[in-house]
Amino acid sequence: MKRWAQFLTVLAAFLLLTPVVQAQDAPPQINDALADLSTRLGRVVTLETIDAWRYVVDRYTDTALGCPLVTPQPVPEGIIGYRFELVVDGITYDYRVSTDRTILFPCDANLLQTPPDAATTPVIPDTPDVALTPETGEACPPNFEGLLPPRLAPNTSAEVIGAAPSRLRNSPSLAGTQIDLINPGVVVDVTGGPICADEYVWWQVIAEGRSGWMAEGALPDAYFLAPMTETPTVAPALTPETTTPPEPGEVVIIESGDLPELAAALNNRTLTTFDIGPDFSLAERTVVDTIAVEFGPALLDLQWSPDGRYLAYVVREGDDAYSLYLTDIAGSEPIALANDVYFPLKVTFSLDSTEVLYPVASSDTMQVSEEGITINVYSQSVTGESGRSLRGSFTFGGGCGGGSSFPGDHVYWWDAGSNGRPLVFENTPAGIVHSTNCTGSGTALLDLETGESIEIGSDLSRVDVSPDGRQLVGVRVDDMATNAGVIMLVDLATLELMPLGAVAQPDQVAWASPTIIYYSVRTPTGDIVPGSDSQIVSNAGMIEGVPVYEAALHRIDLEATTDAEIWRGSGYGISRLYAAPDGSGLYFNLVPNGDAWVEALNAGTITFSSPQSEQEAFFYPTLYRLVLETGDVEVIAEGLLNPAFNDAAFMDSELTAG
CATH class of the missing domain: 2.120.10 (Neuraminidase)
Known part of the structure; x- marks a missing residue:
């Protein structure tokens, strides 16, 4: 999948540039995601009422828009889509919306099983202990037909995998109360199960000292838990070090x-x-x-030369203008080296401290391309007396935003x-x-x-x-x-x-x-x-x-x-x-x-x-x-x-x- 970027989106979207990205600055597709989430949670959710929001825009080759939980339909000519992350009451919801707004769905196993207008707002109780309901559920079909084939077994251990936390519930069902979110990488003890309900295979686990139920995965092939039956892939394994701090000294x-x-x-x-x-x-x-600006950070990047005698820094001169300046440890008047530095990337020096290297967006790709923006890397003498030289180029992609x-x-x-x-x-x-x-x-x-x-x-x-x-x-x-x-x-x-x-x-x-x-x-x-x-x-x-x-x-x-x-x-x-x-x-x-x-x-x-x-x-x-x-x-x-x-x-x- 190739990255796709809009230059203006990349610049305007970063919260580094504006303290708060208001609703009028968000892509209109986010309103579709908020409306759908509102119907599923049973209450109105807006940009003004949620904790935070972020998005990435990409070019995809099918209608799944990068979500592994839905069945894709190929789109040979490609399709541009948004991935929105909406944080509501501390819980993160992942939504996918195409730019033409004809495709909209949550990339969330629980929400996909929750029809719109079903008021099922997740609740995380304040009390640390939640009583578990009896082990009830549908009888698992022979060979788990129609379900994601299970790989776990009672009295074993499993690791939470994937990019997002998994929900720990007090019963083996989507209707079960959510009692915790367990981050990827956490190892849980499997103590019971399996129970089949809501087209999921559920296991009773102990996760970080709390007992509850977790779904093993979602069709077609997205596992949330992996058996710990093989040598861990994370190596070398680091062991906690018990140390006694030394006595305070001068x-x-x-x-x-x-x-x-x-x-x-x-x-x-x-x-x-x-x-x-x-x-x-x-x-x-x-x-x-x-630096005097109306809002937001004015000094965006500070870098010392390897010999420690030069300081380069980037100043935000306006909404879309970023200039590179250079001074020395003697406090000399700063000199301007460039007024077209590409922010949010940084600047750097040559290893011998004689040149500054900095990124500039190619004027040929300031408009949208499938891959992204071409970034040209230039070098220029720290004396500022000579022009700049092109040293290489790379593609920089991904439209981003949030608030x-x-x-x-x-x-x-x-x-x-x-x-x-x-x-x-x-x-x-x-x-x-x-x-x-x-x-x-x-x-x-x-x-x-x-x-x-x-x-x-x-x-x-x-x-x-x-x-x-x-x-x-x-x-x-x-x-x-x-x-x-x-x-x-x-x-x-x-x-x-x-x-x-x-x-x-x-x-x-x-x-x-x-x-x-x-x-x-x-x-x-x-x-x-x-x-x-x-x-x-x-x-x-x-x-x-x-x-x-x-x-x-x-x-x-x-x-x-x-x-x-x-x-x-x-x-x-x-x-x-x-x-x-x-x-x-x-x-x-x-x-x-x-x-x-x-x-x-x-x-x-x-x-x-x-x-x-x-x-x-x-x-x-x-x-x-x-x-x-x-x-x-x-x-x-x-x-x-x-x-x-x-x-x-x-x-x-x-x-x-x-």
Whole structure:
């Protein structure tokens, strides 16, 4: 299946560009999906009342529009369709709609069995224990004729598979109450069954300590559970590492000289370089630039040269205009290198720091093509004295969009990338590692010698390059899934992928050394922010209250094949993760939960109609440093977006622990 993209859709759809994508900005096809979902849930569902929404537009070769749950009819000439993900009361619904709106259906096994106008709103009870109903159901036909052939058996284990969570119910039926959502990768114990009902084969399981019923799969061949009878495909298996944190000690950073350690956008507008002091405080070095825009992030990409002496940054000049500027550590007047940089891709440097490389959309393919947009990669001297040279091209596809009524999502997506998946454009000895589409799910390698781009993984996202530039770590994830994935290692010489069996669900990843990888975890606690059940907050679009999240950091030791949790705390999500090359610390930007925003709404300090910038200010992240030698966590600064750490500034640092 080939990607298809609309240039204007790619630009306008990202929440990086506008704080909230309003109903008038959404494709009209989403209204058909919302109308159908409303009839199936038995209540009106609109863009203003749902938690969040996202979409991807693709070209398909049949009427299934990429959904494995329906029987496809070939369309030789191709058909353009939308895949919508609608989040209602914490539950995600997948819909497919053709652009001409003649095809509409939910790609959801339960909804496909739920006729429109049947008011069967899913409910997740607050109580942790739900009584199971007796094992009743239809007798399974001989050889399970007309059903998906079962592969499980009682007293065995099974793994949840697929791109989306599976529902755990209190009875073996679609009418059973949903008591939990179980993410892909979770292993469950099969304790009973099978029971056949509603054209499904049901098994009684224990999943994450809760007992219930799960469907094994849906016709024609979509399995939700896989037997654990063979050697796991996720290897090497990482075992939880039990560690005792060292006693707190004094950590002193001996500065490497004339190189600033950090550049960041203060409160989203002022680009500043900093030194990090021995007491973990920031010492302002140079105010590089101050950007004035009406809304949204103004400074979109900050990148240091490998030698640490040049800083490139992209500025949003207008709705569709993005310019590339360059300055040096002496605080020289920034020079403009290009005014046609293709955002949301990033910029990078040559390995010897003499050139900046950046993406530009080809004017020949600004209109729609079946494959997508042609991105030309240019190089230009850091002196700005010479013109640019074409180094290669690749196809960038996938129209995207989405929205959320919660300002915490806006800030998290600004800092981490759309839906938490940052796009990549980074030079390595093997070539430029780049994203292949706007979803962030898809990675390729552009050979600067041949100009050829080779796909590494169509579902590889959140990648980080190893310190030597010869390997990648990333997360394999479905286009639309936001909370499911497997950590993958990639050898850039062979492009071979190897999965890692992390013990928790990865969010962001960072490579620290040849054998150490860090990743963050983002988990809803099941609680809501105190006071968020008020009518005022409900009127702001958070009908079920504002969810509370917990964040954690894990360390993977590739040599010892261990996975250890090294920090846990309250926060909406870790939006940036950086491991200092000298091993002195792990830096992370933490977006707070919605407590302060809820308090301000209830106090009348702000309203939901207040300017988005005022509401988003409650969620600006705090930059922390986890001292790896001691386990201590220190606050570096508040309100820093898009922090860019200067690798070269840490190379000569020394670490002394008392």
